[in-house]
Amino acid sequence: MTDKCHPGINLGIRHGEAHQHAEKVMFGFWVFLMSDLVLFGVIFATYVTTVTPMGIAGGPGPADVFDLKSVFIQTMLLLTSSLTFGIATLMLRHEKGIRNIVLWLCVTLGLGLGFLTLELRDFATMFASGAVPSRSGFLSAFFALVPLHGLHVAAGAIWIVVMLAQVAIFGLIPMVKTRLLRLALFWHFLDVIWIAIFSIVYLGGLA
Amino acid sequence: MTALLDWGWPLGVFTLEQLPFVRAYNNPTTSELIGAGAASLVVLGGLAVLVILTWFGWWRPLWRNWLTSTDHKRIGIMYIVLSLVMLSRGVIEGALMRTQQATGLNSGFLTPDHFSQLFSTHGTIMIFFVAMPFVAGLINYVMPLQIGARDMSFPVMNQISLGLTAVGAVLVMISLVLGQFSTGGWTAYPPYTGKVFSPGVGPDYWIWSVAIAGIGSTLTGINFAVTIYKERAPGMHLFRMPLFTWTALCAAILLIFALPPLTVSTLMLALDRYLGFHFFTNDLGGNLMNYANLFWLFGHPEVYLLVLPAFGVFSEVIATYSGKRLYGYASLVYATMAISVLSFTVWLHHFFTMGQGANVNIAFGIATMVIAIPTGVKVYDWMATMFRGRIRFSVPMVYATGFLILFVIGGLSGVILANPTIDYQVHNSVFLVAHFHNVLIPGVLYGMLAGYHYWFPKAFGFRLSEGWGYVTATLWIFGFAFTFFPLYVAGLLGMPRRSVSFSDPSFQPLMLIAVFGAVLIMGALAALVVQLFVSIRNRKVLAVPLGDPWNGRTLEWATSSPPPEYNFAIIPTVTSRDMFALDKARGTAFEASQNYKDIVLPKNTAIGMIVSIGGTGLGLALVWQIWWLALVCVTGMLIALIGDTFRKDVHRVIPAADVAREHKEWLKKIADAKPVNRLEEATPHNTGFAAQEDAQ
Numbered sequence: 001m002t003d004k005c006h007p008g009i010n011l012g013i014r015h016g017e018a019h020q021h022a023e024k025v026m027f028g029f030w031v032f033l034m035s036d037l038v039l040f041g042v043i044f045a046t047y048v049t050t051v052t053p054m055g056i057a058g059g060p061g062p063a064d065v066f067d068l069k070s071v072f073i074q075t076m077l078l079l080t081s082s083l084t085f086g087i088a089t090l091m092l093r094h095e096k097g098i099r100n101i102v103l104w105l106c107v108t109l110g111l112g113l114g115f116l117t118l119e120l121r122d123f124a125t126m127f128a129s130g131a132v133p134s135r136s137g138f139l140s141a142f143f144a145l146v147p148l149h150g151l152h153v154a155a156g157a158i159w160i161v162v163m164l165a166q167v168a169i170f171g172l173i174p175m176v177k178t179r180l181l182r183l184a185l186f187w188h189f190l191d192v193i194w195i196a197i198f199s200i201v202y203l204g205g206l207a
Numbered sequence: 208m209t210a211l212l213d214w215g216w217p218l219g220v221f222t223l224e225q226l227p228f229v230r231a232y233n234n235p236t237t238s239e240l241i242g243a244g245a246a247s248l249v250v251l252g253g254l255a256v257l258v259i260l261t262w263f264g265w266w267r268p269l270w271r272n273w274l275t276s277t278d279h280k281r282i283g284i285m286y287i288v289l290s291l292v293m294l295s296r297g298v299i300e301g302a303l304m305r306t307q308q309a310t311g312l313n314s315g316f317l318t319p320d321h322f323s324q325l326f327s328t329h330g331t332i333m334i335f336f337v338a339m340p341f342v343a344g345l346i347n348y349v350m351p352l353q354i355g356a357r358d359m360s361f362p363v364m365n366q367i368s369l370g371l372t373a374v375g376a377v378l379v380m381i382s383l384v385l386g387q388f389s390t391g392g393w394t395a396y397p398p399y400t401g402k403v404f405s406p407g408v409g410p411d412y413w414i415w416s417v418a419i420a421g422i423g424s425t426l427t428g429i430n431f432a433v434t435i436y437k438e439r440a441p442g443m444h445l446f447r448m449p450l451f452t453w454t455a456l457c458a459a460i461l462l463i464f465a466l467p468p469l470t471v472s473t474l475m476l477a478l479d480r481y482l483g484f485h486f487f488t489n490d491l492g493g494n495l496m497n498y499a500n501l502f503w504l505f506g507h508p509e510v511y512l513l514v515l516p517a518f519g520v521f522s523e524v525i526a527t528y529s530g531k532r533l534y535g536y537a538s539l540v541y542a543t544m545a546i547s548v549l550s551f552t553v554w555l556h557h558f559f560t561m562g563q564g565a566n567v568n569i570a571f572g573i574a575t576m577v578i579a580i581p582t583g584v585k586v587y588d589w590m591a592t593m594f595r596g597r598i599r600f601s602v603p604m605v606y607a608t609g610f611l612i613l614f615v616i617g618g619l620s621g622v623i624l625a626n627p628t629i630d631y632q633v634h635n636s637v638f639l640v641a642h643f644h645n646v647l648i649p650g651v652l653y654g655m656l657a658g659y660h661y662w663f664p665k666a667f668g669f670r671l672s673e674g675w676g677y678v679t680a681t682l683w684i685f686g687f688a689f690t691f692f693p694l695y696v697a698g699l700l701g702m703p704r705r706s707v708s709f710s711d712p713s714f715q716p717l718m719l720i721a722v723f724g725a726v727l728i729m730g731a732l733a734a735l736v737v738q739l740f741v742s743i744r745n746r747k748v749l750a751v752p753l754g755d756p757w758n759g760r761t762l763e764w765a766t767s768s769p770p771p772e773y774n775f776a777i778i779p780t781v782t783s784r785d786m787f788a789l790d791k792a793r794g795t796a797f798e799a800s801q802n803y804k805d806i807v808l809p810k811n812t813a814i815g816m817i818v819s820i821g822g823t824g825l826g827l828a829l830v831w832q833i834w835w836l837a838l839v840c841v842t843g844m845l846i847a848l849i850g851d852t853f854r855k856d857v858h859r860v861i862p863a864a865d866v867a868r869e870h871k872e873w874l875k876k877i878a879d880a881k882p883v884n885r886l887e888e889a890t891p892h893n894t895g896f897a898a899q900e901d902a903q
Contacts, residue, residue, distance in 0.1 A: 046497050
């Protein structure tokens with residue numbers, strides 16, 4: 001058994017069974033993320049084809065509906081949440097105790113919920129100004145891509161809550177540890193997607 | 208949106224006129240009566256199953272041993288049962304279409320709408336609910352045995368995948384009884400399948416059956432890939448894996464990468480239909496080309512993920528029945544991988560005529576032709592494997608022979624179609640129908656049936672009747688040839704596909720030959736059923752409990768038939784390709800161990816059934832816009848899935864003593880058995896212990 005059995009932060013040999021078990025489940029989760037990435041990839045491709053005069057179809061375009069200030073705050077919230085989840089993972093790896101892990105998970109959850117709140121507020125503003133998905137191909141693609149990421153974040157938030165419950169009920173048993181590792185991967189993955197959304201949808205749209 | 212707010216009528220947009228019985232009563236034409244007849248068959252069939260299960264008291268064993276099982280072998284068998292049930296519907300629909308076109312000179316007995324439903328359900332069923340589950344079932348059963356594993360990496364997810372696939376199939380079956388299926392073909396091109404042109408529930412049935420089953424397939428792909436990468440027995444290097452496992456790996460990779468575009472395109476179509484989005488509409492910035500690209504970005508890899516495992520089956524079958532190791536193993540592996548990669552570079556050849564420039568078409572045309580090269584390598588490898596082998600012309604070899612000849616013809620007609628200038632002439636004609644049936648039937652279906660015959664004794668401990676096997680295989684081969692070769696000619700004469708009738712009398716004789724072929728195929732289906740029935744009745748004579756009826760070469764034959772639920776008492780150590788053949792030659796294949804260990808297996812769980820029932824409810828609720836039911840099903844499934852993660856006690860242990868006892872009993876039976884030589888393989892002397900006179 002080596003100290004590193006999968007890409008990303010490993011628990012290390014001293015975690016015994018949890019570390020050993022992680023090889024298979026983490027590999028499986030990487031494969032799942034790869035598939036999810038293809039899903040996002042084809043939606044990105046669809047989106048890019050709609051940011052055209054034909055796709056916008058005389059409706060509001062990117063410059064009319066995007067609020068870069070709000071999106072920048074969302075970006076900062078989400079990137080910080082990835083950092084805090086990273087800290088939680090290190091707390092797990094270095095056995096700094098349940099209290100620290102729970103604390104940093106809660107901070108991550110709070111930042112994630114903050115992101116979702118701002119994102120929903122942006123959507124509400126867009127809806128109020130008539131920028132609804134049924135207005136144009138461009139808005140359809142926007143509302144397929146960005147809320148899908150938001151849906152993933154919401155799923156991640158629910159998952160954090162579930163894991164908090166499992167940490168409370170079971171303690172840090174191997175099953176809980178490898179689930180926390182997978183949740184961490186999922187959460188960082190959402191950051192990667194968001195960076196692509198921020199660059200392509202928002203910066204690209206306003207450039 | 209009004210339906211969203213309308214909670215008064217609890218069944219959404221469902222009305223009594225949606226029942227085919229009511230439609231047939233109001234409008235008793237032949238077409239409606241056939242629809243009502245098919246619906247009655249589904250209802251009566253369902254009732255018959257319920258009655259039989261109750262009468263024989265099979266509910267409890269069904270639940271305990273099958274529906275809640277996480278054993279990859281049982282899940283594999285259930286996939287194949289699902290596939291065979293759906294195959295019978297698909298074949299009957301095909302024969303009905305042939306009959307319609309045989310009488311279709313200016314008329315026929317079906318309405319255009321009914322005919323359109325038939326080709327839509329036929330295609331959807333054959334691809335998603337016959338070919339896919341058959342392939343998934345065979346891989347599920349065989350692959351873990353071939354790599355010396357105890358089970359899949361994720362047994363519970365495996366069960367959920369099966370549940371989701373079953374949801375899709377059940378929705379298509381229900382569409383016969385409640386409402387109508389799509390008329391938009393198996394590809395469901397918008398804008399025709401959009402709300403404007405198809406306001407009914409048909410496309411919604413298509414969307415949800417395909418989307419839900421598709422999620423199951425994605426999970427299956429992940430499971431296969433992880434199992435092959437992480438569960439191989441010690442010493443089973445990638446280049447020591449049997450070729451069927453290699454093709455399973457390629458199919459898994461294709462599933463992981465190719466299913467997401469399908470999920471995206473179906474869900475976007477759903478957003479267009481339900482919430483007024485404009486992805487693929489004619490107005491307000493929609494673009495149907497996005498659908499064509501997304502769908503075929505899935506659709507082309509899909510045909511390879513079906514045919515590659517069939518190639519894998521033929522590789523095993525031809526090597527075993529030639530009594531030789533496979534010729535050109537490495538070249539077969541490289542060819543399989545090359546096909547997998549190339550399969551992502553050719554999707555545009557499905558719509559050469561939809562407005563790209565000539566240069567784009569040529570690039571995809573050349574990429575398409577290039578696929579013929581690795582495929583040709585494979586054909587030569589199979590032939591070289593047979594060369595100077597001691598060939599037994601058993602049933603799977605009949606399929607393999609039919610496959611080699613017919614598939615090459617189908618492949619060559621594909622190379623012809625890959626040329627865009629020719630494609631312009633014959634696209635949308637029955638020439639295309641002839642081509643893809645020519646690769647899918649001899650390629651995928653013969654492969655799966657050969658695999659079914661080859662591995663059936665492994666799964667159930669008795670062989671299938673050889674006589675009825677020859678009848679079945681011969682009928683499939685000639686039935687195919689008579690049905691589809693005339694379509695090449697009709698296509699070249701200009702007969703369009705998907706047309707309920709025609710006005711050119713020169714098509715008529717060709718259609719009559721084709722309907723004769725359809726009769727033969729119906730006979731093949733009947734013979735398949737008879738073969739199973741006869742074999743079960745004669746199972747004592749056909750029994751091969753010792754596990755190796757064909758003098759097999761790979762690890763799945765190194766265990767009893769049926770294998771114990773833990774597959775291997777001792778996980779084998781692998782030092783070469785064709786490990787079991789080597790072990791038998793050295794005389795070390797059947798040895799007891801000093802070192803039996805406790806075996807940990809996953810406990811049974813009902814989560815797959817919960818997801819399956821919830822998914823069916825959700826699909827129906829979405830089709831009929833019954834929002835309260837959708838909410839109940841989604842919430843129920845979420846609670847069940849999350850609740851399942853709180854189960855801590857998910858394993859059970861089989862004590863080492865039990866493992867040792869079962870293993871030694873089997874070894875003793877082998878020690879007492881009389882080995883059977885290859886000439887007596889199809890006789891009652893075969894108990895599954897192969898003589899080694901001609902080992903090499």
